[in-house]
Amino acid sequence: MKDILKCIIGFKRSKISLITLVASLIILFVGCSAVPQVDKPLTNNTAMVSGQLKVHYIDVGQGDSILIQQGSENMLIDTGTNSSAKSLINYLEAQNIKKIDVLVLTHPHEDHIGGADVVIKEFDIGAIYMPKITSTTETFKDVISAISSKGLKIISPKPGDIIKLGDAVSTILGPISSNDKDLNTYSIVLKLAFGNNKFLFTGDAEASTEKDMINKGYDLSADILKVGHHGSDTSTSQGFLDKVNPKYAIISVGKENNYGHPHLLTMDKLKIKNIPVYRTDEKGTILVTSDGNNITFNSKVESSTQTPVPQTEENVNVSASVDNPTPIQNSTINLSVGGPAGASVTAVCHFKSTNTTYNGRVGTPIAIKVGKASHGVTVNIDIVVSINGKVYNTQTSFTTK
Numbered sequence: 001m002k003d004i005l006k007c008i009i010g011f012k013r014s015k016i017s018l019i020t021l022v023a024s025l026i027i028l029f030v031g032c033s034a035v036p037q038v039d040k041p042l043t044n045n046t047a048m049v050s051g052q053l054k055v056h057y058i059d060v061g062q063g064d065s066i067l068i069q070q071g072s073e074n075m076l077i078d079t080g081t082n083s084s085a086k087s088l089i090n091y092l093e094a095q096n097i098k099k100i101d102v103l104v105l106t107h108p109h110e111d112h113i114g115g116a117d118v119v120i121k122e123f124d125i126g127a128i129y130m131p132k133i134t135s136t137t138e139t140f141k142d143v144i145s146a147i148s149s150k151g152l153k154i155i156s157p158k159p160g161d162i163i164k165l166g167d168a169v170s171t172i173l174g175p176i177s178s179n180d181k182d183l184n185t186y187s188i189v190l191k192l193a194f195g196n197n198k199f200l201f202t203g204d205a206e207a208s209t210e211k212d213m214i215n216k217g218y219d220l221s222a223d224i225l226k227v228g229h230h231g232s233d234t235s236t237s238q239g240f241l242d243k244v245n246p247k248y249a250i251i252s253v254g255k256e257n258n259y260g261h262p263h264l265l266t267m268d269k270l271k272i273k274n275i276p277v278y279r280t281d282e283k284g285t286i287l288v289t290s291d292g293n294n295i296t297f298n299s300k301v302e303s304s305t306q307t308p309v310p311q312t313e314e315n316v317n318v319s320a321s322v323d324n325p326t327p328i329q330n331s332t333i334n335l336s337v338g339g340p341a342g343a344s345v346t347a348v349c350h351f352k353s354t355n356t357t358y359n360g361r362v363g364t365p366i367a368i369k370v371g372k373a374s375h376g377v378t379v380n381i382d383i384v385v386s387i388n389g390k391v392y393n394t395q396t397s398f399t400t401k
């Protein structure tokens with residue numbers, strides 16, 4: 001840089017002040033590395049990629065942590081919870097990781113940044129990407145102090161920014177707008193391209209971010225979608241899923257979690273589109289390998305990569321759940337019924353002294369009034385789903401707090 005400056009100064013000594021020159025050089029260099037437009041993400045064809053891309057959707061219980069490896073470089077998106085930190089470190093060490101070149105903490109919730117302080121202490125860290133939002137939790141403070149004790153700087157990425165990892169190129173797509181009351185809306189969303197294969201990582205981005213990205217006209221199509229927010233019904237809007245149109249969906253979720261994740265509505269949307277779903281609560285860590293053209297799953301998953309059997313009238317799965325299985329008196333809960341799209345639903349709630357019947361449709365939550373049932377009373381709900389003259393039965397329940 002100094003040499004370049006001297007050289008140019010030598011030529012134009014008398015005409016341009018040093019300040020103007022430095023300014024124009026800065027503009028030049030920024031111009032050279034200007035980010036491409038997000039609606040035309042970088043395409044790097046297979047000829048340009050070498051080796052393999054490995055994406056590990058690590059089983060961290062109810063949380064997210066994804067290790068991406070290309071060439072000799074490693075990227076980690078989220079770090080699971082505080083309680084999964086030790087097993088995360090063990091997993092990373094078992095992969096012989098010495099340096100995490102790129103650490104992305106999608107948003108400051110504990111199930112995404114819980115292990116970050118330990119990861120930062122244990123490994124060499126290149127760049128750290130976090131959204132422009134702080135939190136008052138101890139977990140967040142631990143992360144910030146780990147970052148500052150290593151003298152690292154946080155980068156807050158904007159849509160269109162590019163992160164390179166070997167021959168893999170990630171484009172930041174979100175957040176576009178965020179809501180202070182909902183940290184999930186700050187989730188960093190990125191789309192990674194390796195040759196012809198594309199991966200979408202969504203953190204806990206909500207339907208509002210999905211809408212923003214659609215409205216911006218971004219190319220959201222991807223082979224593999226990390227389903228937003230552990231499969232909650234606040235993400236994976238139909239319009240978004242149609243735009244992404246993934247070949248496979250991956251849900252990072254804990255066994256028997258308290259949130260009812262993944263939500264039946266989300267599972268239904270994926271099922272209707274015949275998208276195979278791999279869940280960390282069922283498969284443990286899911287390892288996906290790409291050569292730039294073909295995607296393969298680790299052997300644990302391979303046994304179930306066949307396309308799910310499409311629903312026929314002989315093969316109908318009907319299911320039901322409530323969004324709050326332990327509601328307080330006089331509150332309202334939502335009943336979700338999964339099954340053939342558009343089928344009619346009759347739900348009978350068996351309160352202690354009376355039965356109440358609700359009617360609705362599969363795919364639309366039905367609001368149920370909890371009423372004055374006394375503490376600890378379990379209310380069973382019998383559900384009948386009917387379509388084309390056939391009926392199917394299922395059951396769920398809630399217990400008042």
Ligand SMILES: [Zn+2]
Binds near residue numbers: 112
């Ligand atoms: Zn989360």
